[in-house]
Amino acid sequence: xxxxxxxxxxxxxRATLLRALRERGHAVxxxxxxxxxxxxxLAEKPDLIVLDLGLPDLDxxxxxxxxxxxxxxxxxxxxARDEETEMVRLLDAGADDYVVxxxxxxxxxxxxxxxxxxxxxxxxxxxxTVGQLQIDPGARSVTLDGAAVELTPREFDLLHHxxxxxxxxxxxxxxxxxxxxxxxxxxxxxxxxxxxxxRRKLGETALEPRYLHTVRGVGVKLSEPSS
Ligand code: CA
Numbered sequence: 001x002x003x004x005x006x007x008x009x010x011x012x013x014r015a016t017l018l019r020a021l022r023e024r025g026h027a028v029x030x031x032x033x034x035x036x037x038x039x040x041x042l043a044e045k046p047d048l049i050v051l052d053l054g055l056p057d058l059d060x061x062x063x064x065x066x067x068x069x070x071x072x073x074x075x076x077x078x079x080a081r082d083e084e085t086e087m088v089r090l091l092d093a094g095a096d097d098y099v100v101x102x103x104x105x106x107x108x109x110x111x112x113x114x115x116x117x118x119x120x121x122x123x124x125x126x127x128x129t130v131g132q133l134q135i136d137p138g139a140r141s142v143t144l145d146g147a148a149v150e151l152t153p154r155e156f157d158l159l160h161h162x163x164x165x166x167x168x169x170x171x172x173x174x175x176x177x178x179x180x181x182x183x184x185x186x187x188x189x190x191x192x193x194x195x196x197x198x199r200r201k202l203g204e205t206a207l208e209p210r211y212l213h214t215v216r217g218v219g220v221k222l223s224e225p226s227s
Contacts, residue, residue, distance in 0.1 A: 001025040002116055005046040007037035007063070008078065009055050013101075017050070020105030026112075034058035038066060041073065048074045048112055051095075053081070061093065068094035072181065074115045078103070094177070128163040131224035133202070133211055135163045144202060154179070155198050158191075162212075162222035171219035195220060 004021060008014045009032045021028045029044060031037035034055045041049060049067070053060035064075060077090050077098040087098055096115045099108055128135040132145045140156055142149040151159065157179045162170055172191045180190060195212065204210045210225040 001027065002047040002112065003044070004028045004112065005037065005041055005044065005049045006030040007032075007034065007049060007055065007060075008052040009033060010052070013052075017105060017108065021109065021112075024105070024109050026109075032056075034060070034063040038063060041067060041071065046073060048076065048116060050076050050078055050108065050112070053077060053079045061090065064090070064093055064095060068177070072178075074119050076108070076111055076115060078108075128160070128166070130163055130166045130211065130222055133163070135160055149201055151198070151201060154194060155201065158194055158198060159222070162220065165222070167221065167223050169215045169219045169221045174219070191220075 004026050006014060006017055006021070006028055008017065008030065011032070014030050014032065018028050018030050029040060029046065031040050034057050037049075037051075037055075040046075051060050051064060055063065060077065060079075064077070067073065067075065074096040075094065077095045078101060079086070079090075079098060080101045090098060096119070097111050099111055126137070128137070134143045135156075136142070137160055140153075142151055142156065142159060158175065161175065161179050175191050195214075196206070199206060199209075199212050202211055204212065206214060211222055213221045213223060215221060
């Protein structure tokens with residue numbers, strides 16, 4: 001069971017989904033408009049939001065952008081438009097999944113459970129190892145070749161995020177959103193600056209990387225040194 005917020009202006013759809021999702025054991029709040037929905041989201045901190053795109057006071061996309069600026073709450077978009085480019089845009093803008101109208105409560109519930117499962121935090125205590133680098137999220141400590149590395153909280157979060165995705169390129173946009181929790185589209189140099197500090201503490205340089213590899217125009221990857 002989850003605490004859900006349904007933002008949907010159509011009274012019939014809203015009532016049907018409210019009833020069906022409650023019958024499935026969820027605690028559901030509902031809002032018929034975007035701004036009210038945003039206020040409810042901030043006040044109630046639901047586990048997940050189901051967001052209709054066509055709302056009377058504000059486009060659902062705008063609301064998604066506003067939400068993402070302040071919250072990482074999972075969002076499933078409910079839309080009448082089954083258009084691939086639109087879906088890609090929405091997922092890029094921070095939606096976690098979408099359902100195309102008409103959908104059944106069972107379909108929506110399956111998506112809700114899948115998104116919530118995906119979002120479950122990994123074990124806080126699990127130590128991550130990349131080569132000779134060990135990251136302990138419980139103790140928030142890092143060792144490299146057995147020696148402690150002193151990191152600021154932000155540097156730790158950055159390294160931890162990269163370590164969770166070790167071997168994969170992580171975009172700066174994702175880092176801004178996940179580590180700094182600032183909205184997509186921000187273009188400041190924060191990530192670059194922190195990466196260079198982190199690099200120095202790991203005893204490497206951008207020219208001779210060992211663990212931190214910049215992939216030009218894409219992002220950065222943490223991986224075990226090849227030699
Ligand atoms: Ca609508």
